[in-house]
Structure formats: C-alpha cells, structure tokens
Amino acid sequence: MSEITLDVWLYGPLARYGGNAQEKVFANLHPCLPAGTTVRDLLNHLGLPAEERGITFINGDLSAMPGMQPDLDHELRDGDRIALFHLRSMWPFQYRHGAAAIPEMAEALQQSRDMGLHHAYDPGKAPDGEGTI
Amino acid sequence: MWFVRIDMTNRSAAVSEAPAKYKYLAGRAMTSTLVADEVPPLCHPLGPSNKLVFAGGITTGTPAPTSARISVGAKSPLTGGIKEANAGSSWAADLAVMQIQALVVEGQPAEKGKYWGAYITYDGKPKVEFFDATEYTGKVLPEVFPKIYEKFGDKISICSIGTAGEFGYGNSGVVFNDLAKRPTRYSGRGGLGAVMGSKGLKFLVLNRENAPGVHIEDKALFDEGRKKMIDALRTHAITKPKGALNSYGTAVLINIMNEAGGLPTRNFSSGRFEGAPKIAGEAIFETNKERLGKELYNHACSPGCIIQCSNTYHKVDGSEHTSCIEYESDWSLGANCGIDNLDHVAELNALCNAYGLDTIETGVTIGVAMEAGVIPFGDGEAAIKLVHEIGKGTPQGRILGAGTETAGKVYGVKRVPTVKGQAMPAYEPRAVKGIGITYATSTMGADHTAGYTIAPEILGVMGKQDPLSNEGKAALSRAFQATTAFIDSCGHCLFIAFAILDIASGYQGMIDECNGVLGTKWTADDILKYGAEVLKKERAFNEAAGIPKEADRMPEFMLKEPLPPHNQVFDIPESALDSVYGEL
Numbered sequence: 001m002s003e004i005t006l007d008v009w010l011y012g013p014l015a016r017y018g019g020n021a022q023e024k025v026f027a028n029l030h031p032c033l034p035a036g037t038t039v040r041d042l043l044n045h046l047g048l049p050a051e052e053r054g055i056t057f058i059n060g061d062l063s064a065m066p067g068m069q070p071d072l073d074h075e076l077r078d079g080d081r082i083a084l085f086h087l088r089s090m091w092p093f094q095y096r097h098g099a100a101a102i103p104e105m106a107e108a109l110q111q112s113r114d115m116g117l118h119h120a121y122d123p124g125k126a127p128d129g130e131g132t133i
Numbered sequence: 134m135w136f137v138r139i140d141m142t143n144r145s146a147a148v149s150e151a152p153a154k155y156k157y158l159a160g161r162a163m164t165s166t167l168v169a170d171e172v173p174p175l176c177h178p179l180g181p182s183n184k185l186v187f188a189g190g191i192t193t194g195t196p197a198p199t200s201a202r203i204s205v206g207a208k209s210p211l212t213g214g215i216k217e218a219n220a221g222s223s224w225a226a227d228l229a230v231m232q233i234q235a236l237v238v239e240g241q242p243a244e245k246g247k248y249w250g251a252y253i254t255y256d257g258k259p260k261v262e263f264f265d266a267t268e269y270t271g272k273v274l275p276e277v278f279p280k281i282y283e284k285f286g287d288k289i290s291i292c293s294i295g296t297a298g299e300f301g302y303g304n305s306g307v308v309f310n311d312l313a314k315r316p317t318r319y320s321g322r323g324g325l326g327a328v329m330g331s332k333g334l335k336f337l338v339l340n341r342e343n344a345p346g347v348h349i350e351d352k353a354l355f356d357e358g359r360k361k362m363i364d365a366l367r368t369h370a371i372t373k374p375k376g377a378l379n380s381y382g383t384a385v386l387i388n389i390m391n392e393a394g395g396l397p398t399r400n401f402s403s404g405r406f407e408g409a410p411k412i413a414g415e416a417i418f419e420t421n422k423e424r425l426g427k428e429l430y431n432h433a434c435s436p437g438c439i440i441q442c443s444n445t446y447h448k449v450d451g452s453e454h455t456s457c458i459e460y461e462s463d464w465s466l467g468a469n470c471g472i473d474n475l476d477h478v479a480e481l482n483a484l485c486n487a488y489g490l491d492t493i494e495t496g497v498t499i500g501v502a503m504e505a506g507v508i509p510f511g512d513g514e515a516a517i518k519l520v521h522e523i524g525k526g527t528p529q530g531r532i533l534g535a536g537t538e539t540a541g542k543v544y545g546v547k548r549v550p551t552v553k554g555q556a557m558p559a560y561e562p563r564a565v566k567g568i569g570i571t572y573a574t575s576t577m578g579a580d581h582t583a584g585y586t587i588a589p590e591i592l593g594v595m596g597k598q599d600p601l602s603n604e605g606k607a608a609l610s611r612a613f614q615a616t617t618a619f620i621d622s623c624g625h626c627l628f629i630a631f632a633i634l635d636i637a638s639g640y641q642g643m644i645d646e647c648n649g650v651l652g653t654k655w656t657a658d659d660i661l662k663y664g665a666e667v668l669k670k671e672r673a674f675n676e677a678a679g680i681p682k683e684a685d686r687m688p689e690f691m692l693k694e695p696l697p698p699h700n701q702v703f704d705i706p707e708s709a710l711d712s713v714y715g716e717l
Contacts, residue, residue: 011388012381012415025419026388026410060394060405060564060698066370083392090370090377091389092631094584094613095560097567098606099393100699115600119586119631120370 003032004078006042012086017048033076039063040072042082055085062101065091066120070108092119134234137259139251141332142181142240146251146261151234157651160190161217161621162667163235164206168215169670171237174677178210178324179301179331181241187228187292187337188236190624191647194229194347197359198366200624201226201435203292203309209323211303211494211536212554212578214675218320221435221626222309224290227339229624230346231255242333248299250336252285255344266335270299273487273524274308274316282314285338291316292337295489298326300526302534303554304494305330308486311434311443317456318434321491323555323577324536347650355649358642362629365639366439369632378442378628379431381414383460386559387468388413394698395564396464397557399471399510400500401550404561404696408473412463414444416475421447431457440628446479455483461581464559465496470503470516477513481520488524490534495520497556498537505544548690553578553680562687563696563703570610570705574685574713576671584613585620585627586634588657603709611713615664622667623647665717672714685710 010018010027018027031045039058043050054066059081063071066087076082093116101109109116134151158166164186176182185207192200203225209216228236231253242249250266253259269277274295281291290310297305305326306319329335349355366372377385390396391409398406410416421429424447434443434457445456458479466472466481485492499516502508508515522530532543537556541549550557555578562569571584587609599605620627623643633639640657648655655663675684691703 009392009410011410011413025416026413055389057392060392062393083388085389085392087370088375088377088380089385089389090631091386091393092371093634094571094586095386095390095565095568095581096393097565097609098569098601099395099565099567110601117600118635120635 002035004035004037004076005030005032006076007079007081008042009081009083011084012089014048014053014084014086017046037076038072039074039076039082042076048084052087053084054087055089055091057083058102060100061105062096062099063105068108068112070104071102074102074104090120093117134232135259136235136237137233137253137261138237138239139261140240141238141242141249141334144242144249144263148259148261155234157653159193159234159622160188160202160204160624161206161219161618162663163188163622164204164217165215165667165671167235167237168206168208169674172208174208174674175679176208178208178213179327183208183328183331185238185325185328185332186235188234189225189229190622191650193624194226195349195355195650196437197624197646198363199438199440199626199629201437202624202626203228203320204621205307205320205325207325207328208678209325210301210327211324214553214578214678214680215576215671216323216325217577217621218307218322218325219621220309220318220320221438222290222318223312223436224292224309224339226436227290227341227344230341230344231259231339232345232347233259236337238329238332238334241331248333248335250338251334252338252340254340255342269335271296274489275487278310278314278316281336281338285340288340288342290339293335294326294329295487296524296526297489297534298330300531300534301327301330303327303536303539304491304498304534305489306491308489311456312432312436315456317486319491322493322580326489349650350652351649354645358645358649361638361642362646363439365632365636365642366629369635371631372440372628375430378440381418382431382442382444382457384414384417384444384458384463386414386460387463388415390560391468393564395561396468397550397559397561398468400469400504400548401557401561402548404564405698406468406471406473408471409468411473412467412475412478414460417444417446417458420475424449424451438626440626442628446475448476454479455486458482459492461559462492462496465493466516469496469500471510472513472516473511474513477517480517481513484517484520484524488520490520490523493558494536494556495523497550498533498540501537501541501546501549502533502544504548505546507544549688551579551688552686553684555579561696563691563701564699566703566705567606567609569687569703570606570710570713571614573687573710574610575614576668576675582627583617584610585617586630587612587616588634588637588640603705604712606705607709607712611717612661614713615661615668618664618667619660622663668717672717682711682714685714
C-alpha cells in the first residue's frame with residue numbers, strides 16, 4: 001500500500017489545525033499520507049508544533065504526555081485513530097494507572113522517575129527542578 | 134473545641150467540650166470514628182440508632198487555600214456500610230470557626246411528616262434553636278434556599294436535603310450552599326440525605342457571627358505550610374489559574390477518557406462514546422463563550438479556593454442553566470445514557486441539584502433503566518421525565534430513587550455496575566485497572582475519590598514491586614486509599630493531590646499546615662498511618678455490618694464481557710484484591 005488513511009482527532013484549541021481556524025471544540029479529519037508516515041510526519045503535515053500537543057493516543061493507547069514524547073518516530077498504519085490533546089487537558093495518574101500505552105510510551109514511563117507516577121509532565125522542567133524526566 | 138449533639142427524638146441539643154481522646158480527629162477521621170464508636174453496625178440506616186455526623190477538616194476555617202471541606206458520615210442506606218461524603222462550602226468554614234469539632238444528629242421523632250430546622254449561632258459557645266420547616270418540604274431546592282436566606286439573613290450558610298432525602302431514597306445527597314448561595318455543593322454519595330430526612334431534619338443553618346475562629350497552635354509553621362501549598366497549586370498545570378481545571382473544569386476528562394477507551398458508555402457496554410466531544414469540557418467552554426460573547430473561566434465552590442474548577446453552564450439566551458457540570462455528572466447523565474445533547478445533560482444536572490439527588494447514582498440508574506427498555510438510550514427528554522418522576526416520588530420514581538442496584542433487580546437487568554451497592558463512577562475498570570482495584574476494595578463502595586495521591590518519597594511503602602504488576606497495583610491502591618483518608622481529614626479538597634504528588638514541597642506544605650494548626654510533629658509516614666487507622670475503623674465497621682471481604686469484587690459481567698475498543702475484561706485476581714486490606 002503506497003498511501004494510508006488516518007482518523008485524526010484534534011481537541012480544544014488544537015482543532016484549529018484541522019482546516020477551520022475558528023474551530024475550538026474538536027476537529028475530525030482523514031488525511032491520506034504516504035505509507036511509512038510517522039507521528040512526526042503527521043504533525044508536520046498538520047503544521048502542528050510537537051510541543052503544542054500534550055496527551056496523545058494511538059488507537060486508544062497512550063503515546064505521549066506533555067514533556068514526554070516517545071512516539072515521534074512511531075510508524076502509523078492505515079486506519080489508525082490518532083487523538084491529539086492541548087496542554088490544558090489532563091489525565092491524573094490514578095485514572096490512567098493500568099491503562100493501555102504504545103510500547104514506546106510504556107517503556108518511557110517505566111524508565112522515568114517513580115515509574116510514571118505523576119499527574120503532569122511539564123515540558124522542559126520536571127517537578128521541583130530535579131531534572132528532566 | 135465543641136461537640137454539638139442534636140437529638141431529634143425530642144428536639145434537644147447538648148453542647149459539650151470535645152472529648153480529649155478525639156483531639157487530633159477531623160473531617161473523615163472524625164466522622165468515621167464517631168460512626169464506628171457510636172452507631173450499631175447492624176442498625177437500620179433510616180432508624181433511630183443511626184447518627185449523622187458533620188465535621189470540618191484540620192485546616193478548615195483557616196486561611197489555608199482550598200480548605201473549606203465538610204465531611205458527612207453515617208451508616209449508608211445505599212451500601213449498608215460506613216459512609217463519608219465530603220463537599221466544599223462556606224458551611225464547612227462556618228462550622229470550623231465556631232470551633233465545633235463534630236455536629237452529631239441522632240434519634241428520631243415519633244411524629245411522621247413534620248420537618249424541622251436547626252439554627253446554630255455562637256454566643257460564648259454554640260447555641261441551637263429549632264424552627265418548624267415543614268412548609269419548605271416537597272419543593273425544589275432553588276425555591277427553598279432564598280426563603281431561608283430571607284428568614285435568617287445573608288450571613289448564614291445552609292445545609293439541607295431535597296425531596297430525595299424526604300422520600301428516604303438510597304440515592305439522596307446532603308446539599309450545601311455555594312458562594313452564590315445556590316444549593317449546588319453535595320455530599321452526594323451513599324444516601325446521606327435520606328439519613329437526615331429520616332430524622333425529620335430539613336435544615337442545619339449556621340450563623341458565624343461572634344465566632345472565635347480556628348485556633349492555630351504554631352502560626353509561623355502554619356504560614357510556612359500555607360505558602361508552600363499555595364505555590365504548588367499556583368504552579369501546577371492542572372490546578373494553576375487558567376490551567377486545566379480552571380478553564381475546562383473536571384469535564385476536561387471526557388475526551389481524554391473517551392480516547393483512552395475508558396469512558397463507560399450506554400450502561401458500561403462500551404468504552405467509547407461517539408457523542409463525547411459534544412458534551413466535553415471544551416464544548417462547555419466554547420458553548421458558554423458563544424452564548425455569553427466572552428470567555429468564562431470557572432469559579433470557586435467555597436471560600437479560599439484558588440483552584441476554582443466549578444463551572445456554570447448557560448442557556449441560549451445567556452441566562453444561567455446550571456452549576457456545576459462536573460466530569461462525573463456530565464458522563465453519567467450524558468455518555469452513560471447515550472445522550473450527546475449538552476442542554477439535556479445540563480437540565481438533568483439541574484434537576485438532580487433541585488431534587489437532592491446524587492448525579493452519579495442517578496445517571497447510572499437511568500442507564501440500567503435504559504438497558505431494561507424503560508426508555509431508549511440517547512433519549513434526553515425521556516430521561517428528564519424520569520428524573521422528574523424520581524423527584525416527585527411517583528411509584529416508578531421511587532424504584533429508581535432507590536439506586537442502581539435496586540433498579541437492576543426490579544427490572545431484571547444483569548449488567549448492573551455497582552460495588553457494595555453503590556454505582557460505579559466514570560472510569561471503566563476494564564480499561565483502567567488500577568482504579569478498578571480501588572472501586573472493588575474501597576470501604577465506601579465504588580468510589581473514584583477513594584484512591585488519590587501519595588508522595589513520591591513515601592513510595593517506599595510499596596517496596597520494590599513493579600507498579601504495573603497486579604501486586605504492585607494493589608499495593609499502590611492501598612497507599613492511595615490511606616493517603617486519601619488523610620486528605621479527606623485535613624480539610625483540603627482532594628484536588629490538591631494533583632499538585633502535591635508532583636511537587637514535593639506542596640506535600641510538605643500540607644503536613645506543615647496540619648502540624649501548625651494542631652501543634653503536632655507529624656511526618657509523611659505519620660500521615661500514612663493516620664489514614665490507615667481511618668481505613669481500619671471503616672473496614673471493621675463494615676465487617677460488623679455484614680460486609681465481608683468477598684464484597685470486594687467487581688460485578689460478574691466485567692469479568693466476562695470484553696469492553697470495546699480494547700476488548701479487555703477485568704482480570705485482576707481475587708488474591709490481589711484481598712491483599713489491599715489483608716496487608717493494611
């Protein structure tokens with residue numbers, strides 16, 4: 001297959017990257033992109049700077065959090081559902097503990113301080129300035 | 134500190150010095166200890182032996198941020214076990230500044246159909262007067278509250294019940310005023326409104342005039358702690374001004390849980406709802422902006438809150454429809470019923486507040502009724518009619534008002550999402566298994582607020598276990614539940630947990646504040662022990678009430694029916710569930 005079609009959901013302020021600059025609730029688009037497209041390629045295609053998105057899901061599996069983006073080189077497949085959230089969204093730890101994640105994210109969480117037991121990962125700074133997670 | 138006991142058998146009140154043995158107890162620790170010490174575990178929850186206990190937290194009534202929480206406790210008519218439900222309200226701060234450590238409502242009048250109010254003032258010590266409140270019954274709360282303000286003046290705070298509590302429903306909350314004097318802040322879960330109603334008590338009105346305020350033992354330490362707490366709350370992405378909670382409210386979680394495949398939909402038959410984006414926090418924010426012509430950020434539910442997550446939702450003409458559409462309410466009355474019309478969700482929410490119902494129990498009960506074919510999934514108007522039936526006490530309304538489990542039995546439904554008789558909140562345990570362990574094992578029945586944060590530095594309590602293993606999840610749930618029992622006792626809103634888990638100085642701030650107020654020298658370890666003691670008392674009460682460890686289980690359908698889109702069942706072994714309290 002030379003092209004793949006994706007099911008992309010953009011929430012809140014990110015909805016403006018879906019084609020209608022006025023949209024701020026959500027946008028759902030279905031771009032056709034070359035086979036081998038990665039998350040990074042998709043963000044470039046949308047014109048969406050990686051640091052503007054926070055929590056991200058691929059087919060319901062957590063793939064990124066603010067300040068933790070191990071999914072940029074993740075290769076997308078035909079029909080994948082990708083959901084991108086703005087930085088004012090949240091998913092507290094106790095409500096995601098045991099939820100599904102893509103392998104890259106699961107590994108990144110496992111290797112982080114306290115094995116991912118945080119509510120937020122602010123870009124560029126870790127809680128209490130103890131170094132980047 | 135005072136103990137105020139109101140005996141509704143003969144409408145008498147006794148004010149006495151608080152017993153020394155309860156010196157450090159506040160909030161949930163106070164209510165659960167009194168219930169455990171004084172309520173016979175086998176008593177009928179709506180009978181004369183049950184007691185309804187009110188207590189503010191350790192820091193309630195002080196300038197500590199986000200600390201105006203009130204705990205309400207009793208034996209629950211919904212679960213048959215111990216119950217603590219807390220809310221944010223000026224009522225909490227007023228009780229605390231009157232130095233009332235516990236307000237206990239006991240006994241029962243012989244005469245049926247008459248209701249009373251208690252008006253509590255301060256004149257050297259708390260003083261209680263009674264007034265006939267029968268004329269305020271059978272009405273919706275937004276009609277009644279202004280009349281009480283008219284009667285006693287603007288400076289008061291009000292605790293009350295709606296018709297749900299008058300009818301004795303398992304689904305009935307105790308309501309407190311918010312800062313705009315609306316009846317919107319609920320100790321909603323577990324049917325505590327019915328306990329209050331069973332005692333013929335319609336109002337507890339507080340007037341804080343001449344109250345001495347909260348005594349702070351070590352002011353310097355308290356101030357230091359308070360500053361750390363404020364810094365943490367103002368810095369953290371979730372709790373800071375114009376952050377997640379202040380902008381979108383708790384309903385910001387709707388789209389997240391939907392994408393995670395963990396938003397229970399149409400009575401827990403799917404983890405994803407196609408209408409979710411239309412009812413999410415982002416949609417509430419933008420609908421308000423469109424209808425008001427400006428951005429509307431959220432407000433504080435109680436004095437001194439700097440998180441300010443409480444929203445209002447506005448009608449097409451810009452007038453206020455309801456406050457507050459929380460994530461749980463938005464989900465239970467929306468996605469769980471297949472309803473994607475935000476105006477319908479808002480109306481259902483407004484009706485729950487008007488009749489004195491718990492929104493979670495209401496939405497989950499309607500979901501079960503929809504599954505039984507009483508009304509179709511997605512029919513918002515029919516759901517609105519059903520809530521009116523509940524509020525007006527029609528025969529069908531009374532069945533639904535008894536709660537999800539009873540409705541499931543009456544209608545012969547096997548997919549009934551409850552634990553210990555209490556409806557499950559908005560995180561599908563088949564998709565988020567960690568919270569499922571807490572639902573299964575909490576002393577409160579299925580409860581999303583039972584297992585919050587622990588500080589990273591005391592993670593040592595779980596040893597070297599992998600947090601993703603079943604044993605690790607169980608150990609974390611145990612530590613979460615103990616810390617939560619402490620936060621529920623310290624007076625702060627549970628939402629400080631977001632900031633203090635990630636910012637260690639904030640966690641220390643909470644401990645400093647408490648040590649400052651009480652003159653104690655607690656460490657992080659002591660906090661965990663304090664919480665664990667509360668859990669042990671609650672657990673012992675439940676066991677004596679006939680709720681064994683075998684009740685720490687998920688409903689069978691969750692073990693057997695895979696949940697789309699992840700197609701997972703709840704597969705945490707019973708041994709792991711048993712270890713949560715087995716190793717406490």
